[in-house]
Amino acid sequence: MGIIRRKRRDKERRPTFKNILTSILATQAAIFLLLLAGVSLAGTAVAFIATMPLFVVFSPILVPAGIASGLMATGLAAAGGSGAMAVTVILWLYKRATGKEPPKLLSKVLKRVFSGGGAAAKLAAKPEAEQAGQTAAAPST
Numbered sequence: 213m214g215i216i217r218r219k220r221r222d223k224e225r226r227p228t229f230k231n232i233l234t235s236i237l238a239t240q241a242a243i244f245l246l247l248l249a250g251v252s253l254a255g256t257a258v259a260f261i262a263t264m265p266l267f268v269v270f271s272p273i274l275v276p277a278g279i280a281s282g283l284m285a286t287g288l289a290a291a292g293g294s295g296a297m298a299v300t301v302i303l304w305l306y307k308r309a310t311g312k313e314p315p316k317l318l319s320k321v322l323k324r325v326f327s328g329g330g331a332a333a334k335l336a337a338k339p340e341a342e343q344a345g346q347t348a349a350a351p352s353t
Contacts, residue, residue, distance in 0.1 A: 296325065 267274065299322070303314050313319075 299325075 303318065303322070306312075306314055
């Protein structure tokens with residue numbers, strides 16, 4: 213039994229042609245990617261040095277424009293998030309007050325808006341899941 217184990221170990225340690233070829237190709241790909249990264253870094257440095265005078269000259273315009281753009285993007289994100297939360301709260305209140313599910317049109321809109329998931333998507337998906345459960349349960353009774 214010891215001889216068989218030695219043979220298996222020897223076989224596993226020997227490189228195959230496929231392993232050697234894979235190593236060579238992977239090394240070439242890594243070298244190419246390193247060269248590409250170096251060229252990109254050099255090009256970025258040259259572009260930065262070339263455009264630095266323009267940034268210095270136009271900084272009285274660019275800095276306020278950057279601040280204004282940042283504030284507008286922040287406001288837009290806050291407005292969108294607040295609107296989504298408002299719709300979620302309104303649907304929750306509707307369901308809580310009436311005991312009914314929201315209209316299907318709202319559910320479809322919410323599914324499209326909140327396709328990633330979250331409370332509103334779960335709330336929108338709930339009526340269809342309950343209906344599917346009711347249809348599955350109906351024939352058995």
